[in-house]
Each structure stands twice: as structure tokens, then as C-alpha cells.
Amino acid sequence: MNATEKLAAVRSQFPVTKRMVYLDSAFQTPLSTNVRTALEEFYAEGHETAGPKSVWLRRVERTREQVARFLNAAPNEIAFTKNTSEGLNIAANAVPLTAGDNVVLIEGDHPNNAYAWLNLKRKGVEVRFARLADTEVATAATFASYIDERTRVVTLSHVTFHAGQVHELGSIGRLCKERGIYFVVDAMQSVGVVPVDVKALGISVLAAGTHKGLLVPQGLGILYVQDGLTELQPAYLAMSSMARPPADYIARPDDMETRHDACRFEFGNVNLPDLHALSAAIELIESVGVPEIQRHVLALGDRLIGRLDRLGVELVGPRERGQRSHIYVLALPVQKWADHFARNQVRVSPERGGIRISFGMFNTVDDVDRLADVIRDGLKEETSNAMAHVD
Numbered sequence: 398m399n400a401t402e403k404l405a406a407v408r409s410q411f412p413v414t415k416r417m418v419y420l421d422s423a424f425q426t427p428l429s430t431n432v433r434t435a436l437e438e439f440y441a442e443g444h445e446t447a448g449p450k451s452v453w454l455r456r457v458e459r460t461r462e463q464v465a466r467f468l469n470a471a472p473n474e475i476a477f478t479k480n481t482s483e484g485l486n487i488a489a490n491a492v493p494l495t496a497g498d499n500v501v502l503i504e505g506d507h508p509n510n511a512y513a514w515l516n517l518k519r520k521g522v523e524v525r526f527a528r529l530a531d532t533e534v535a536t537a538a539t540f541a542s543y544i545d546e547r548t549r550v551v552t553l554s555h556v557t558f559h560a561g562q563v564h565e566l567g568s569i570g571r572l573c574k575e576r577g578i579y580f581v582v583d584a585m586q587s588v589g590v591v592p593v594d595v596k597a598l599g600i601s602v603l604a605a606g607t608h609k610g611l612l613v614p615q616g617l618g619i620l621y622v623q624d625g626l627t628e629l630q631p632a633y634l635a636m637s638s639m640a641r642p643p644a645d646y647i648a649r650p651d652d653m654e655t656r657h658d659a660c661r662f663e664f665g666n667v668n669l670p671d672l673h674a675l676s677a678a679i680e681l682i683e684s685v686g687v688p689e690i691q692r693h694v695l696a697l698g699d700r701l702i703g704r705l706d707r708l709g710v711e712l713v714g715p716r717e718r719g720q721r722s723h724i725y726v727l728a729l730p731v732q733k734w735a736d737h738f739a740r741n742q743v744r745v746s747p748e749r750g751g752i753r754i755s756f757g758m759f760n761t762v763d764d765v766d767r768l769a770d771v772i773r774d775g776l777k778e779e780t781s782n783a784m785a786h787v788d
């Protein structure tokens with residue numbers, strides 16, 4: 398199968414595409430048929446056999462291997478969490494920080510990352526916000542003037558939810574390595590859509606939920622913790638975090654060594670149904686491949702920008718190819734336009750700067766054209782309403 402055939406096969410996995418123009422993958426992706434099947438199979442096993450837990454746990458390890466390959470990490474560098482916020486809070490509480498240390502973020506980045514670090518102000522940690530316009534992408538230069546000898550962490554989203562920038566992580570990772578700073582990345586919007594190579598990008602900790610580009614229902618997150626960062630220790634402990642969990646289930650106060658792999662950050666049971674779903678989702682994503690998905694959404698973005706230019710509608714975020722991927726915020730007033738899209742069965746999100754369009758691997762050029770036609774009709778309505786007022 399060539400790339401076009403593979404993408405067409407993927408679209409058939411998302412029945413929602415028959416009912417509406419779904420342009421809201423940055424909010425959540427609709428369920429694919431194969432993910433639904435994986436969930437149903439899990440529930441059938443639980444229903445009929447009360448749960449073959451050892452089989453399920455073996456599958457969790459297989460999913461861990463898939464996630465590791467997906468990020469160019471090793472399985473011992475992957476832990477499963479509940480969502481992005483949990484992963485980022487794990488990082489914020491694991492990094493050894495003392496009063497007077499500082500952490501640098503981007504102003505206006507996702508609040509779930511900001512709050513994880515702002516919470517450390519109670520310990521005397523300073524949180525600095527680097528300024529960046531919505532049309533710009535962050536590079537090492539964005540952070541350089543905010544960093545000093547007490548900077549311990551630089552953290553940002555890979556792809557922003559509010560303007561769609563794809564930040565240039567490579568140079569930031571190199572800067573952090575040179576300066577001995579931990580580099581923590583929120584990959585919620587990028588993973589599954591934009592290639593993420595944690596080694597090439599020099600990432601220390603990466604956190605993401607799985608309900609957008611990874612196609613799984615809410616409630617599961619992935620956490621990468623670079624091997625060897627043993628000074629990063631978990632704030633929460635359970636038996637599953639321990640290097641030598643007691644076989645008799647009696648806690649040993651004299652043996653508190655935690656595991657050396659990323660599983661020291663997992664505590665208690667994990668989200669087994671979603672982990673089954675994640676395995677199926679990664680298979681579906683890999684049937685096309687993330688580089689091809691990125692090429693596809695970028696091409697949809699090119700077409701969208703062309704149509705918007707003709708309509709005179711501006712983007713809130715960047716236009717250049719290297720700075721965007723699948724998220725485009727249109728400078729259209731939300732109050733006026735949200736209803737118009739809903740009435741026309743076009744699913745989008747209100748965003749702080751306008752209306753957010755986000756592509757998934759199942760979207761097509763026809764979806765973009767339909768969107769553009771709906772915008773054109775809305776603009777015409779606006780004009781004729783304005784004329785009626787003048788009359």
C-alpha cells in the first residue's frame with residue numbers, strides 16, 4: 398500500500414468521519430474501530446474470566462516496549478501515569494530543588510505544566526516565565542536570558558495547544574545539556590503526530606496523556622525518565638516503586654531503596670483497559686508511520702492556509718512550514734463563529750485567540766475544503782447582515 402492508500406484505510410477506522418467534519422484532534426481524538434475492539438476484548442476477558450491479571454500485566458510490558466520504541470527510548474525509561482499533569486507533577490517533585498533555585502517556563506503555556514512548578518514556590522523555588530509571541534517558536538535563544546547559575550529546569554510544550562507552534566526542542570535540549578539543566582517536555586499535543594526522539598532532543602523527562610495523538614480514551618499517560626537520573630526520586634511510593642518489594646507484603650522500613658528504572662514513579666495498579674487500547678492505537682499509528690502523519694497534516698495545513706488567504710482570514714500562530722504541524726487557530730471571534738461551525742456539523746474548539754482547527758491522521762483535503770466553504774458562507778452571512786443594517 399502507498400501512503401495515500403494507508404491513510405484511506407485509516408480513515409475507515411474512524412466512523413465519526415461519516416457524520417461530521419471532525420477537526421478537533423487537539424481536544425480529543427474519536428475512537429478508532431481497532432481501539433474500540435481492543436477495549437471490548439479486554440472487557441470480555443474481565444467479564445468472562447474475572448480477569449487474567451498475569452496475562453494483562455504481560456501485555457502492559459509489551460505496550461511499554463511499543464511506547465519506548467515510539468519515543469526512541471528504552472522500556473526501562475517508560476512509566477505509565479494517569480495523564481500529562483501527573484507526569485509533570487512527578488517531574489516537579491522528583492527534581493532535587495532547594496529554595497533559591499529557579500525553573501523557566503514559557504508565559505501562557507499550558508496551565509497544567511505551569512501549576513506543577515508554581516506549586517514549588519511554597520518551597521522557595523522561583524518560577525520564571527519567558528515571553529514569546531504566538532507567531533514565534535521557542536529556541537535556545539528564547540530561554541538564554543532567563544537562565545542563570547540557579548536554573549535547574551527548563552520546561553515547555555512541544556506543540557502548543559493555543560497557537561499550534563512546534564517549538565524547536567533540539568537547540569533547547571543542547572543548551573540544557575551544556576548548562577546541566579533538566580529539560581522537561583509536555584508532549585501531549587505532539588506525540589503521535591510529530592516525531593519525538595527523546596535522545597536526539599536531549600530530553601530528561603517527557604510527559605504526555607494519550608487521548609489526542611495516541612488515540613486512547615482519557616485516563617492514561619506516558620512518562621519518559623532518562624536512564625541514569627537516579628537523583629530523581631518519587632514523591633509517592635507504593636510496593637510497585639520499590640527495588641525489593643516484600644514477598645510477604647509487609648513493608649520493610651529498613652529497605653527503602655526504590656527501583657532504578659522509570660517504574661519507581663508508578664504506584665499501584667495502572668490503567669489496564671487503556672493500556673490494551675494504547676497497544677492497538679500504536680499499531681494503527683505505525684501502519685502509517687509518524688513521519689508520514691506529520692507530512693499529511695502539514696499538507697492539510699498548507700491547503701488550509703491557501704484557502705484562508707483567499708478568504709482573508711488570519712492565523713493566530715505561525716505560517717511557516719517548519720514551525721507548525723496540525724493545530725491552526727483562526728482569528729475569528731469565538732462568540733460569533735462557534736455556533737456557525739456546530740450548525741454545519743464541523744467540530745472545532747474555541748480557543749483564546751479564536752477558533753481552533755486541529756487535524757488527525759484521518760482528515761482529508763475534502764475536510765479542509767468543506768471547512769473553507771463553511772467559513773465562506775459564514776463570511777457572506779456576516780456581510781449580508783451588515784448590509785441589512787445599513788439598509
Ligand SMILES: Cc1ncc(COP(=O)(O)O)c(C=O)c1O
Nearest residue numbers: 480481482507509554558585606
Ligand atoms: C499541552 C497540553 N498539556 C496538557 C494537556 C492536558 O493535560 P492532562 O493530560 O493532564 O489532562 C493538554 C490538553 O488537554 C495540552 O494541550
